[in-house]
Amino acid sequence: MNKRIYGPDAKADNRADKGQEVCGPLAPIGPDPRGGAVGPTEPRRPAIGVGLTLLIVDVEGKPEPEPRPRMDRRSGRAYVPRSAHDWKHAIRVATRMALTSDGVGAVPEPRVAFAVGFLFRFARPKSHYRTGRFSSLLRDAAPQLHTCKPDLDNLIKAAVDALGDFDGGAALVWADDSQVDRYVGTPTKRWADPGERAGLTLVIERV
Numbered sequence: 293m294n295k296r297i298y299g300p301d302a303k304a305d306n307r308a309d310k311g312q313e314v315c316g317p318l319a320p321i322g323p324d325p326r327g328g329a330v331g332p333t334e335p336r337r338p339a340i341g342v343g344l345t346l347l348i349v350d351v352e353g354k355p356e357p358e359p360r361p362r363m364d365r366r367s368g369r370a371y372v373p374r375s376a377h378d379w380k381h382a383i384r385v386a387t388r389m390a391l392t393s394d395g396v397g398a399v400p401e402p403r404v405a406f407a408v409g410f411l412f413r414f415a416r417p418k419s420h421y422r423t424g425r426f427s428s429l430l431r432d433a434a435p436q437l438h439t440c441k442p443d444l445d446n447l448i449k450a451a452v453d454a455l456g457d458f459d460g461g462a463a464l465v466w467a468d469d470s471q472v473d474r475y476v477g478t479p480t481k482r483w484a485d486p487g488e489r490a491g492l493t494l495v496i497e498r499v
Contacts, residue, residue: 341450345497347465351386352491353379355412355481357446358453380454382494387464400463402471409476409495412447413484414438418485420483428486438481451492465496473499 352425361370420434421427452472455465466472475496484490 296437345492345495347387347390348389349383349387349390349494349496350491351383351494352489353382354484354490355379355414355442355447355492357442357448358449367480376450377459380450380458383451383454383494384458384461385462400465400467401468404466404471405473405496406466406471406498407476407499408452408472409493409497410479411493412444412481413488413490413492414481415490416483425488436455436483438483444479446483447481451494 325474356376359375361372362409363370384495388415390411416434418432420430422429452469456467476497
């Protein structure tokens with residue numbers, strides 16, 4: 293029996309003309325190999341279930357990737373930029389609210405395996421749309437697939453890290469990132485559909 297718990301809005305000011313990277317040269321629209329869009333509360337499910345669905349959480353905001361460590365020239369020490377800091381906190385807020393909205397608590401346990409599904413949605417930039425009275429319509433050459441930065445693997449790293457003991461906060465779902473044993477379905481990043489907000493849908497199953 294699957295239990296679904298939905299998180300509320302965490303952060304949402306995701307206008308397409310603010311900070312959204314244009315996905316290289318515009319390319320003709322082709323068939324979607326994923327077989328259609330996946331909505332924010334209907335994430336893609338695996339062909340064969342692996343366990344009990346603990347949470348389905350929707351986070352609003354611009355998905356940010358895990359930054360690479362950099363070297364401080366003055367001190368000679370490595371440090372991790374805080375570019376994904378606010379995004380990780382948004383994930384934690386939505387997950388914490390989802391855990392408590394139905395009176396369900398979470399006590400992270402070591403050595404428990406989890407399967408996680410990821411669906412990242414990005415707002416389209418203005419350059420993907422027509423102008424004038426047709427400004428709500430996509431250009432014929434607007435790309436259908438999100439093939440530009442950020443990389444999918446770095447987006448996943450940031451999301452997984454956020455649900456552990458991040459930034460001095462207690463672990464929310466797992467005690468260590470290594471407990472993520474497999475993926476639910478296929479991790480995906482795509483452009484948000486018309487009327488759909490940018491963000492992330494997380495599916496978390498206990499294996």
